[in-house]
Amino acid sequence: MRRCPAAPSALLLAAATLALLSFAPAAAALKLQVDGQAVVDQLMHLAQWSDDPSPAVTRLLFTDNDMKARAYVKQLMREAGLQIREDTMGNVYGRLPGSDPTAAAVATGSHTDAIPGAGAYDGTVGVIGGIAALRALREAGFTPAKPLEVVMFTSEEPTRFGLSCSGSRTMAGLLDPAYLDTLRDVNGSTYLQAATAAGYGAASSAQMVAGARRTPADLAAFLELHIEQGPELEKEGLQIGVVTAIAAPAALRVKFSGDGGHAGAQLMPLRNDASLAAAELAIFVEQAALGTGVIDTVATVGSWQVQPNAVNSVPRETALEIDVRDIDGPRRDGVLAAIKAKAAAIAERRKVRLQIETINQDPPAACGTEVVAAVEGAVRELGLSSKRMVSRAYHDALFMAQIAPTGMVFIPCRNGWSHRPDEFASPSDIARGIEVLALALAQLAGGSEGGSGSSGSGGARAEL
Incomplete structure (x- = not known):
C-alpha cells in the first residue's frame, strides 16, 4: 500500500x-x-x-x-x-x-x-x-x-x-x-x-x-x-x-550445475563449467542495473559458492545470491525478470542445469x-x-x-x-x-x- x-x-x-x-x-x-x-x-x-x-x-x-x-x-x-x-x-x-x-x-x-x-x-x-x-x-x-x-x-x-x-x-x-x-x-x-x-x-x-x-x-x-x-x-x-x-530489496538464489571433472583430463570442448555460467550472469547483473539509466537501481552478487572448490577440479556447482533494490517496484522487478531470463539463456547455451529461487521480493x-x-x-x-x-x-x-x-x-x-x-x-x-x-x-x-x-x-x- x-x-x-x-x-x-x-x-x-x-x-x-x-x-x-x-x-x-x-x-x-x-x-x-x-x-x-x-x-x-x-x-x-x-x-x-x-x-x-x-x-x-x-x-x-x-x-x-x-x-x-x-x-x-x-x-x-x-x-x-x-x-x-x-x-x-x-x-x-x-x-x-x-x-x-x-x-x-x-x-x-x-x-x-x-x-x-x-x-x-x-x-x-x-x-x-x-x-x-x-x-x-x-x-x-x-x-x-x-x-x-x-x-x-x-x-x-x-x-x-x-x-x-x-x-x-x-x-x-x-x-x-x-x-x-x-x-x-x-x-x-x-x-x-x-x-x-x-x-x-x-x-x-x-x-x-x-x-x-x-x-x-x-x-x-x-x-x-x-x-x-x-x-x-x-x-x-x-x-x-x-x-x-x-x-526495498528482492533477492534471488541461482544455482548452476554441471558435470565437473578433472582439471587436466576434462577437455575444454567437453566442459559445462558451472562457475563460468555464474560469472556470465554476475556481469549481466551489473549491466541490468546500469541499463535502467536510473541511479536508484542497484544490484549486487553478494554470495558466491563453488563446489568442489578445488584448484584441480572443474566446478560442477555454483550458487549465487543476488540482491536487487530500487524505490520503484516495477523497475526493480523488470531487472529481476531480465536476470532470470539471462540465467536461462546462459544455462541453455553452456549446457548446465539451472535452479532459481526467489528468496524475498518486498515492496x-x-x-x-x-x-x-x-x-x-x-x-x-x-x-x-x-x-x-x-x-x-x-x-x-x-x-x-x-x-x-x-x-x-x-x-x-x-x-x-x-x-x-x-x-x-x-x-x-x-x-x-x-x-x-x-x-x-x-x-x-x-x-x-x-x-x-x-x-x-x-x-x-x-x-x-
Missing part, C-alpha cells in the same frame, strides 16, 4: 506545503530539552551487551545479550514515564497516553539487534532517541491528543533465522506463520521455540504472528529516526535528511505526504539545514508503511559508514535528530502544552 508516489505531483506538493505552513502552534511553541551526550552515553552503555569485544557490537535475537539489551531499553522507558508492553513476537513498546484514549497511536522506533561486527548507532539511535523524544515532550508539558509510542522492533537484522524485519513484517501482516515454521537457527531451533524460551511466543506460530498484528485502526502514523548509512548529508554539510521513499514504499510535511515543519521551526532524499537501505519503516503513513528522519554519520565497529554519529547531530523527531511527532499526534496526560493500558504485559 503505497502512500504517495516517489516523485510527488504538483497537487501533492501543494498539499505538503499547506500542511507545512499550518505547523501546529502547540508543537512549534514547545521548549524541548535534549541532551545529545546523555543519549550517546546510553548508546555506549547499550553497546556493552555484545557477543564480540568493543568497539564491535554483535547482538542476535533472543540471545543473552539481546535480553539484557531489552531490559535496559525497558528501564529507559520506565525512567521516561512511559507505559511498557511486549507482544508475542518480542516487539517492545513504550507508550505516552493521549487525551483521546480511543485514537490510533503515532509511533516511532527502530531496532537494537546487530549483525556480527556492527557498530553502536545503527537502529539504536532510533530506539534510544525515540525514548528521549517522548521524554522531552512529556517534560515540556505536552499532552498528545493521540497516544505516542516508541517501539523496539524485534530482529530487524536477518542474523539468527535469516529473516529480516520479523517484528515489523509481522505487524504489517506480511509474515506467513507456515513459512516461519520452516526457519531454523544454527542449533535447529524454530523462531517459536526461541521466542518461548525468551518469555514471548504463543501456543503456535499462527497465534504468535496474530498477536503482533497492527492495523490502521490502531496506528495513525509512523516516523523512524536513523543514521543515514550513506555519505550525502556529511558531504553536503546538511543536518537533516527528510526521507521521501524507501528502497518499496513512498513516505506519507503528511509525515514528510511534519518533518519539514520541524526542520524549519528549528532553523536546520536539510534535503529530501531516499533511503537506499531498508528499515522497519518499509513495513510500517504498509499499515499507516510513514516517514524517516536521517542524521549524518561519519564517512557514511555503518555495519562496522567505527560507525559514529556526533552528540549534536543526534540531539538535532531527536528534536526534529519530537516536534514532528507532536504535530502528527496533535495536543497541547500544559496537560498532565492520562494513564491507560499499554496492552499485553503492560507495566508502569
Whole structure:
C-alpha cells in the first residue's frame, strides 16, 4: 500500500506545503530539552551487551545479550514515564497516553539487534532517541491528543533465522506463520521455540504472528529516526535528511550445475563449467542495473559458492545470491525478470542445469505526504539545514508503511559508514535528530502544552 508516489505531483506538493505552513502552534511553541551526550552515553552503555569485544557490537535475537539489551531499553522507558508492553513476537513498546484514549497511536522506533561486527548507532539511535523524544515532550508539558509510542522492533537484522524485519513484517501482516515454521537457527531451533524460551511466543506460530498484528485502526502514523548509512548529508554539510521513499530489496538464489571433472583430463570442448555460467550472469547483473539509466537501481552478487572448490577440479556447482533494490517496484522487478531470463539463456547455451529461487521480493514504499510535511515543519521551526532524499537501505519503516503513513528522519554519520565497529554519529547531530523527531511527532499526534496526560493500558504485559 503505497502512500504517495516517489516523485510527488504538483497537487501533492501543494498539499505538503499547506500542511507545512499550518505547523501546529502547540508543537512549534514547545521548549524541548535534549541532551545529545546523555543519549550517546546510553548508546555506549547499550553497546556493552555484545557477543564480540568493543568497539564491535554483535547482538542476535533472543540471545543473552539481546535480553539484557531489552531490559535496559525497558528501564529507559520506565525512567521516561512511559507505559511498557511486549507482544508475542518480542516487539517492545513504550507508550505516552493521549487525551483521546480511543485514537490510533503515532509511533516511532527502530531496532537494537546487530549483525556480527556492527557498530553502536545503527537502529539504536532510533530506539534510544525515540525514548528521549517522548521524554522531552512529556517534560515540556505536552499532552498528545493521540497516544505516542516508541517501539523496539524485534530482529530487524536477518542474523539468527535469516529473516529480516520479523517484528515489523509481522505487524504489517506480511509474515506467513507456515513459512516461519520452516526457519531454523544454527542449533535447529524454530523462531517459536526461541521466542518461548525468551518469555514471548504463543501456543503456535499462527497465534504468535496474530498477536503482533497492527492495523490502521490502531496506528495513525509512523516516523523512524536513523543514521543515514550513506555519505550525502556529511558531504553536503546538511543536518537533516527528510526521507521521501524507501528502497526495498528482492533477492534471488541461482544455482548452476554441471558435470565437473578433472582439471587436466576434462577437455575444454567437453566442459559445462558451472562457475563460468555464474560469472556470465554476475556481469549481466551489473549491466541490468546500469541499463535502467536510473541511479536508484542497484544490484549486487553478494554470495558466491563453488563446489568442489578445488584448484584441480572443474566446478560442477555454483550458487549465487543476488540482491536487487530500487524505490520503484516495477523497475526493480523488470531487472529481476531480465536476470532470470539471462540465467536461462546462459544455462541453455553452456549446457548446465539451472535452479532459481526467489528468496524475498518486498515492496518499496513512498513516505506519507503528511509525515514528510511534519518533518519539514520541524526542520524549519528549528532553523536546520536539510534535503529530501531516499533511503537506499531498508528499515522497519518499509513495513510500517504498509499499515499507516510513514516517514524517516536521517542524521549524518561519519564517512557514511555503518555495519562496522567505527560507525559514529556526533552528540549534536543526534540531539538535532531527536528534536526534529519530537516536534514532528507532536504535530502528527496533535495536543497541547500544559496537560498532565492520562494513564491507560499499554496492552499485553503492560507495566508502569
